[in-house]
Amino acid sequence: MKLATLRSDSRDGSLVVVSDDNQRCLDAQSISPNLLAAIENWDNVEHDLRQLSNALNGSGSEGQPFDALTAASPLPRTWQWLDGSAFPQHGKLMEKAYDLPPMDTQKPLMYQGLSDCFFGPSDDIPFPSEDGGIDFEGEFGVIVDAVPMGTSAERAMEHIKLIVQLNDWSLRTIAVAEMKTGFGWVQGKPACSMAGVALTPDELGDAWRDGQVHLPLRVDLNGERFGETVGNEMDYGFHELVAHAAATRDLPAGTLIGSGTVSNVDYKTVGSSCISERRAIDLIEFGEIQTAFMAFGDRVRMETRGPNDEPLFGPMDQRVTQKGTAI
Amino acid sequence: MKLATLRSDSRDGSLVVVSDDNQRCLDAQSISPNLLAAIENWDNVEHDLRQLSNALNGSGSEGQPFDALTAASPLPRTWQWLDGSAFPQHGKLMEKAYDLPPMDTQKPLMYQGLSDCFFGPSDDIPFPSEDGGIDFEGEFGVIVDAVPMGTSAERAMEHIKLIVQLNDWSLRTIAVAEMKTGFGWVQGKPACSMAGVALTPDELGDAWRDGQVHLPLRVDLNGERFGETVGNEMDYGFHELVAHAAATRDLPAGTLIGSGTVSNVDYKTVGSSCISERRAIDLIEFGEIQTAFMAFGDRVRMETRGPNDEPLFGPMDQRVTQKGTAI
Numbered sequence: 185m186k187l188a189t190l191r192s193d194s195r196d197g198s199l200v201v202v203s204d205d206n207q208r209c210l211d212a213q214s215i216s217p218n219l220l221a222a223i224e225n226w227d228n229v230e231h232d233l234r235q236l237s238n239a240l241n242g243s244g245s246e247g248q249p250f251d252a253l254t255a256a257s258p259l260p261r262t263w264q265w266l267d268g269s270a271f272p273q274h275g276k277l278m279e280k281a282y283d284l285p286p287m288d289t290q291k292p293l294m295y296q297g298l299s300d301c302f303f304g305p306s307d308d309i310p311f312p313s314e315d316g317g318i319d320f321e322g323e324f325g326v327i328v329d330a331v332p333m334g335t336s337a338e339r340a341m342e343h344i345k346l347i348v349q350l351n352d353w354s355l356r357t358i359a360v361a362e363m364k365t366g367f368g369w370v371q372g373k374p375a376c377s378m379a380g381v382a383l384t385p386d387e388l389g390d391a392w393r394d395g396q397v398h399l400p401l402r403v404d405l406n407g408e409r410f411g412e413t414v415g416n417e418m419d420y421g422f423h424e425l426v427a428h429a430a431a432t433r434d435l436p437a438g439t440l441i442g443s444g445t446v447s448n449v450d451y452k453t454v455g456s457s458c459i460s461e462r463r464a465i466d467l468i469e470f471g472e473i474q475t476a477f478m479a480f481g482d483r484v485r486m487e488t489r490g491p492n493d494e495p496l497f498g499p500m501d502q503r504v505t506q507k508g509t510a511i
Numbered sequence: 512m513k514l515a516t517l518r519s520d521s522r523d524g525s526l527v528v529v530s531d532d533n534q535r536c537l538d539a540q541s542i543s544p545n546l547l548a549a550i551e552n553w554d555n556v557e558h559d560l561r562q563l564s565n566a567l568n569g570s571g572s573e574g575q576p577f578d579a580l581t582a583a584s585p586l587p588r589t590w591q592w593l594d595g596s597a598f599p600q601h602g603k604l605m606e607k608a609y610d611l612p613p614m615d616t617q618k619p620l621m622y623q624g625l626s627d628c629f630f631g632p633s634d635d636i637p638f639p640s641e642d643g644g645i646d647f648e649g650e651f652g653v654i655v656d657a658v659p660m661g662t663s664a665e666r667a668m669e670h671i672k673l674i675v676q677l678n679d680w681s682l683r684t685i686a687v688a689e690m691k692t693g694f695g696w697v698q699g700k701p702a703c704s705m706a707g708v709a710l711t712p713d714e715l716g717d718a719w720r721d722g723q724v725h726l727p728l729r730v731d732l733n734g735e736r737f738g739e740t741v742g743n744e745m746d747y748g749f750h751e752l753v754a755h756a757a758a759t760r761d762l763p764a765g766t767l768i769g770s771g772t773v774s775n776v777d778y779k780t781v782g783s784s785c786i787s788e789r790r791a792i793d794l795i796e797f798g799e800i801q802t803a804f805m806a807f808g809d810r811v812r813m814e815t816r817g818p819n820d821e822p823l824f825g826p827m828d829q830r831v832t833q834k835g836t837a838i
Contacts, residue, residue, distance in 0.1 A: 261590065263627035266697060288691050295694040296623045300590035300763040312661050312759060333834055334639050355759060364615050367622040368695020370593060374759045432639060432682060432701045436627040507660055 185237045185384045187212075187346065189219055189256040191304075196220050197256045201237040202381055206495040209250035210240045219258050219382065224437040226329045226345055252498025255380035257302035258348060259327065262438040265299035265376070267323070267352055268292050268425045269444035270418040273451065274461055281464035292420045292428045295368040297352070299440065303377040305500040309353060310507035311374070311480075316355030318478040318504055321445040322457030322486050323350040324397045324415050326422045327382065331435035340426035341395060347388065349379040349401070349488055349497040350442055356460050356477060379486070379497035391491065395421025399496075401446050403457050404485040405478075410462070411455030413446040415488075457486075480506050512564045512711045514539075514673065516546055516583040518631075523547050524583045528564040529708055533822040536577035537567045546585050546709065551764040553656045553672055579825025582707035584629035585675060586654065589765040592626035592703070594650070594679055595619050595752045596771035597745040600778065601788055608791035619747045619755045622695040624679070626767065630704040632827040636680060637834035638701070638807075643682030645805040645831055648772040649784030649813050650677040651724045651742050653749045654709065658762035667753035668722060674715065676706040676728070676815055676824040677769055683787050683804060706813070706824035718818065722748025726823075728773050730784050731812040732805075737789070738782030740773040742815075784813075807833050 188209060189197035196218035200209035215232045216222035222229050240247050269275065275287055287293065303309060311318055327346040335343070352373070359372030391398045397415035404410060420428070425441050446457045456462045459477055466474045478484070487499040515536060516524035523545035527536035542559045543549035549556050567574050596602065602614055614620065630636060638645055654673040662670070679700070686699030718725045724742035731737060747755070752768050773784045783789045786804055793801045805811070814826040 263588065263590075264625060269694070289688060291688075291698075293692055293694050294697045296625065296697060298591060298623065298760055301761070310660070316759065333637070358759070361616060361618075363693035365620055366690035366693055366695070367596070367620050368693070370621045370623060370756060371618075371759045375761075429697060432643065432685070432698045433625055434628070434702075 185234050187382045188380055189258050191256045197260050201240055202250055203240050206252045206498055208247040210236055210247040212236055220262055220438045223327055223329055252380035253306045256304045257378035258382040259302055261300045262440055263436040264439040265297045266294050266429045267297055267442035268294045270420050271444055271447035272419045273449050274445055274447035277461055277464045281467040292425050297373045301375040305380045308503050308505045310505050312507050314479055317357035319354045319356050319459045320484045321352035321354055322401045322403050323352055323442045325350045325440050325442040328426055328439050330437040331430045333430055333434045335427055335430045337424045337427040341423040346382040347385055348382050351377040351500055379500050381498045395423040399488050401457055401488045406483055411457045413448045413454050413457045415446050417448050478504050480504055512561050514709045515707055516585050518583045524587050528567055529577055530567050533579045533825055535574040537563055537574040539563055547589055547765045550654055550656055579707035580633045583631045584705035585709035586629055588627045589767055590763040591766040592624045593621050593756045594624055594769035595621045597747050598771055598774035599746045600776050601772055601774035604788055604791045608794040619752050624700050625702055628702040632707045635830050635832045637832050639834050641806055644684035646681045646683050646786045647811045648679035648681055649728045649730050650679055650769045652677045652767050652769040655753055655766050657764040658757045660757055660761045662754055662757045664751045664754040668750035673709040674712055675709050678704040678827055706827050708825045722750040726815050728784055728815045733810055738784045740775045740781050740784045742773050744775050805831050807831055
């Protein structure tokens with residue numbers, strides 16, 4: 185089942201089911217007003233939503249036209265956003281390039297980011313200046329229903345209700361300084377973006393296994409291919425990330441858990457899903473950084489398609505812009 | 512004006528105005544259903560809430576009995592919780608005791624914590640085990656209305672609508688390990704608690720100046736005085752913390768910003784507002800740690816009263832308990 189959110193008078197938008205080809209949608213507000221409400225009441229609404237989805241896909245013409253690129257974020261806001269850094273190759277490249285000690289932990293890496301705003305897939309992204317080192321991070325993420333404190337990784341798998349694709353916007357110059365404090369990121373991690381369509385795990389078929397997305401994430405920077413990294417080289421699957429997050433807290437329904445920037449051992453062939461990693465590779469390969477961070481007006485496009493090139497989450501295509509002077 | 516939240520069928524509770532003596536309250540739901548909604552619509556509801564508050568205080572008997580200790584958290588949940596560490600004395604003691612390098616930053620220290628659950632002032636606090644190093648942190652905090660990205664510290668002061676008192680529950684053993692990753696805290700920072708009454712800044716009179724609370728926070732551990740630290744030794748006032756938080760993001764109305772554990776230069780006289788700091792002082796003074804973290808059944812009480820011993824935020828009195836085994 186594919187779900188999406190249309191913009192409405194509500195800050196949570198309005199819920200629709202989306203056809204297999206991402207071309208049509210049907211209003212689902214009679215079942216649940218929005219996706220956050222649906223995930224809060226998943227066991228009671230899933231059946232009806234799937235029936236509506238089946239009706240839409242069984243008909244060749246029912247519903248209204250849908251454009252995944254202009255949709256809102258499936259979750260325009262939610263109660264908790266925890267982002268991992270679960271691709272060890274990313275860490276290895278950063279450590280090698282900048283001569284950092286290996287990360288001293290036997291647990292998943294994870295930080296809490298702002299969850300009150302997720303931009304839609306074609307929204308302009310405002311930044312106060314170009315000086316922060318504007319960067320994207322192509323990621324996958326999962327949305328869970330309520331997860332009680334202490335839930336095991338095995339049980340956590342059952343709480344994963346939806347899979348999404350994300351861009352975790354980052355301000356690298358600030359982020360490096362913030363990381364040194366040990367406190368994680370505030371200024372270095374502004375609001376993220378989400379691709380327009382959220383998928384139940386069954387939509388990915390065999391590409392969803394071991395709690396990982398076995399599909400490439402294509403990233404284009406200003407029209408040129410930047411990376412085609414595959415989501416299946418995580419050192420912890422999403423179920424393990426969920427269990428880590430829930431070790432000492434109850435996770436509210438709608439909690440979003442991210443993979444961190446997708447990164448592969450074969451980076452020389454597949455590239456990267458963030459500029460920061462490319463800059464680290466520049467240093468390793470050429471002894472100097474050759475790749476600039478983003479400037480106002482630059483665009484980044486991200487899309488993951490299925491094994492037969494079928495649409496899944498829909499594309500993201502976003503431009504970075506200068507935020508107007510605040511009062 | 513004093514505001515509080517009574518438990519109700521809604522997860523956000525129901526809004527009441529509270530009398531000067533914290534003994535009576537009046538239902539304010541006809542003005543705003545809950546505190547989060549009120550802060551989201553502050554400019555439109557403040558006048559009516561103040562009128563209701565004046566009516567309550569003008570009458571000697573109007574309203575219903577109110578108990579600040581058994582009330583809910585004023586904000587049972589909100590969209591964003593950012594906690595500072597703005598008392599430099601705390602950092603100095605930790606650095607001295609553990610031979611750490613000085614914090615390498617010219618900005619406020621701040622992390623993002625979970626905001627979907629704030630325990631009320633007499634709720635039991637469940638932890639999965641005693642092994643994490645259970646600790647409290649007595650803090651002050653402010654609640655802002657919507658703050659646009661790039662707002663100056665001077666303008667940020669106007670966005671501070673309410674002042675609260677907090678206990679930032681911490682799991683120290685885990686937190687030390689998480690801090691080393693640079694990612695901030697997930698497992699080390701479970702849900703916080705909030706004292707039952709939120710105050711508009713004018714309620715503090717001269718005790719609210721320079722964006723700081725010039726009053727002592729009394730902390731008792733199992734009935735014995737643990738600290739009486741004063742809130743006015745911050746290196747950044749709350750308005751500066753708000754501006755720091757809003758540098759690269761719009762803050763949603765209801766954002767809660769914390770001071771970090773209250774700590775004073777004169778710690779030998781006033782004590783501390785967290786066990787972690789006391790343990791650091793143990794090391795400095797005696798060469799060994801003499802203070803244990805909390806065990807199941809232990810209680811911590813916190814209260815800040817006015818210059819004439821008048822009640823303000825109300826007391827917090829909480830017991831730590833073992834969380835039942837999750838399914």
